[in-house]
Amino acid sequence: MKKDKSTEKQFLEYLDRLLAGEEISPGDDVSDEVRSALEHARKMLAFRQEPSAEFRAELRKRLLRQIAEKQAPVVRRQGFGERMADIFPPRPVLVAVTSTVLVVLLIFVGTFWYSSRGGAPAPSTERAAAPSAAEYSVRLPANIMPEDVAFAAETSLSAKSGQAAVYRIQSTDITTESVTALGQRLGFSGEAAFIDGGTKIAMYDGAGEDMRQLIVWTASGAVEYGYVEPEKLYPSYPSELPSQPEAENIAYDFLQQADLLPPGYHSLAKIKDETTVIAGGGYSVSQRYAAPAAEAAPSAPSAPAAPGAPLGTTYWLVGFPFFVNGMEATGPGSKIEVSVGDGGEVVRLLWSWRQMSPLGTDNIISEKQAFQDLIQGKGSLEVPLDCRQVVLEQVQLKYWLDPPSEQQAYAVPVYEFTGQCLDKNGKTLEDFTAWTKALATN
Template identity: 25%
Template sequence: MKKKCIILLVLILLPCQIIGCAEEISSIDPEYVRTYVPQTAGALPEFIAAFSVPEMPEQADTYRIVYPAVTESFVIETARKFGITGTVTEGTDGFSVVDEQTGSTLEVFTSGAIWYNPEPYREIHFSENAALPSEKEAVGIAVQFLEERDLLPSENKQYAKAGTGGTIQGKPGHILVSFRYTIGEHPVEGPGFRFLVRVGNNGEPGEVFIYCPEVERRKSVLLLPVEKAFGELQKGNGSWTTYNEKTIILEEVGLRYYLQPVNETQEYVLPVYVFQGYGLNDDSTQGNEAQAIVNAVDIGNSR
């Protein structure tokens, strides 16, 4: 049974609330999900498997995203939580508000994602000789900032992780605090995975980006064997992030759920395999980190 949400904010931001649903997917449009994991353009590198296949389940659940109704009144109320007052402007991807006094901006996408950019941006994020908190302190600042605005359900706090978010003249400019989360039993990956707070000079909260859609379970599907999925990657049926190295050594593989960018319409959330490794330099030494993502279900790849 679905939970009724009295406050629209909870409907939009409650991370990964999974609603039980007896209805099954009768079919998945193959033309829609064919590009579910975008195929990277350009030259196809040589992928070499250097990983041991971990124990994987034979099947995994699929989900449908429940998109919220983002209204102008909701955007105004959300802007007030960040101290922003101004005229709401509607665009192709949602709404935006620019503060009349400071110039700080808030964007609320039709997907429910929230993006806050405070001003003065550079002074907060890239101040010379910035007085930064420790990573542990930065996590506490980020958690408090979100909790005071009812933007961080308790499920996400345990996944907080901090690290250098940017540098100026070789020194850390601010601390990036990200909040990982799961859908069902598996972590989320992809360009739509963005739930972060940047903590800058004197511990001041900076940019905030929040996206963790509400989903409802649809049905379980059989997973491709990892070896077969890797074969699809070698044919170019997948997405990869490299630095133009011609050879990629992949050392780890895990099961994840894939989120597309927040400004794109994504109906289903399906499982993917995420491979991690590194590229080889021209002199065969270890190069930059590399990642590749392949569909974990058979959706009719055809390259």
């Protein structure tokens, strides 16, 4: 551990000098991992004439993570509060079970979600004058990519510009009374109170491993619920999980009980095609499953049995769709997820919903222009430092939603790009998701 701390301190000292514009000459005591990270930093800083403060911070975080991964430290399981405190936490491996009973490994990126309800009073109906397109603010993540990365598109890109709707996000007044009412619907006793300098309102219930926590962000109304200790989500004993369809029903009923069903979620059947159920656990699992053959009844064949949970699964992650007037939302505040664990108990909730009102339509740039903006570093793309080619496979127009700690005034369209990152040998390193602004500036 001391060696890791010393390495980190050494790297940060050199990186700070690089960021200050100084030339550096690492000594013989500098490890290969630190040398490699510093060289990447030097190249990436040279690519930008005046790196922004946001870029510097993201670069520092990315390179520290690279060094840590190469040193392969042993990480303890985090408690609920620790997991929720990090906007970009480590990604536990998840396993998706498809209707063809093929289990596919997925990576679940822990994120934070938005809301505008959370037991809060009705949104304000006060309406201000519509701003111009130049006044809309889209706070995309910093752009982190090597200077020599190449781009290729394996899908056609339209050269036609167009128009898209813009929405005003209605403000809410989150109070201790509204959070207390939400807590009571979830079985909490007592009263809610402000924490973290007034940025959140929280309630606690139970003790020890059974202690539950409810947090609502005052800026956005985002709701986070779950057990403080990770044992409920990642138990050390085999979990007895419900079937996938049962998990969907449990999750839907939980949202209904808490009065957190968004408008339009009148029944599970109406949104079932857009709902996902993913098997989650604390480590990698990869296995092909065959559905057990159902015994035929004497009079008629029985229905096929539902696939069971993959080995190592500790909870079902039920994800509900987030649409803005029929179009998908994206960004760190764009989903609603319920984790169903041992015995069918809901062990975690990450909930967001933003009530919106239309402002009108504005001009948007073409897909081809947006892709050129991404190539020129005007968007948000984070790829591994050894990525040599970015291969675009799909582009979609979506609505961006900010982190829960920030109050968002407008929901505006962005272009979302997805594809693969390839190394120098043409092998896939990982999938990527990137964004650029869609609104035309003139």
